[in-house]
Amino acid sequence: MRILVLGATGFVGRRLVAALQQAGHEVRCLARDPRKAEGPGVEVVKGDMLDPEAVSRAVDGVHAVYFCVHTLSKQADPSADFMDVERTGLRNVIDAAQRHGVRRVVYVTAIGTDPASVNSWARGRAQTERMLFDSGLDATVLRPGMIVGHGGDGFAMVERGARSRVAVLMASRRTRFRTIAVDDLAGALTDVLDEPRAYGKAFDVGSDDVLTIDEMIDIAADHLSRKHPVKVHLPRRALAVVGPLIERVAGMPRGAVGAFVGPGSEADLVGDAKPIRALLTSPPRSFRESL
């Protein structure tokens, strides 16, 4: 099949492109900077997901679309709310898919989406997931927890911590995360592509390992034969106060950082990874194997 990937220049998207190609599919990407998306056999359409015409050009002629973007990144209009950015991008994809007769859309969010959550990220994504399911398209949502691999925002904290004597951490000491190797996530996304049993459903995805950041750091330090570091957890209320400043300096959309450290952000990201297992070609690796 010919597959469009949005977010192909990102941590997950890069692995997804490779996994799709390995499974024999042709891949097209929508990329704001085409040079970042170029690769053997990859067709690149230049554009922003906020531009309906660019999205329409990218969707025209494909069999399926993966929406694998993260709006905790620089946006053309940093004064826009981060969830509005994601909602508009997904709306553009849904409209273009309906216009061009593309039925299959796979959306990556995160464990913990909940319409009643006090956390704006978890609540906002429950709404965007619903918007996709209400579109009438053959939609599937995959929700990872902590994604293990080089280049991941969350995992970078584990990697840095394991190589340090003193690990300074933004995550709470208590929060528990279900882990998944980034290649296992890319494999799961590829496995559900042509799988009607996944249509209309959202799945938590991950290994059987559920760990705190401190536990992950110590296991990673063991893996590197290093001493366990001292862990210093920064007070999240202080981070929430400087969130708007970080967003302004980095050109991130409004509220993106605040949602990560604000109310509800300490909730466990565990979910239930069992229902998707019947659809996967291989079981996910443990945290240690992922390292």
Ligand SMILES: NC(=O)c1ccc[n+]([C@@H]2O[C@H](COP(=O)([O-])OP(=O)(O)OC[C@H]3O[C@@H](n4cnc5c(N)ncnc54)[C@H](OP(=O)(O)O)[C@@H]3O)[C@@H](O)[C@H]2O)c1
């Ligand atoms: N990383 C984790 O630990 C983690 C954990 C749980 C869930 N997830 C989910 O996994 C998904 C992918 O995350 P990731 O870690 O791969 O993110 P990432 O590395 O930050 O990549 C984000 C991608 O989105 C693209 N993007 C952002 N805004 C865009 C726009 N306006 N138009 C077009 N493309 C745009 C970026 O393109 P540019 O290269 O142009 O910036 C990039 O390709 C997200 O849904 C995220 O919530 C990630």
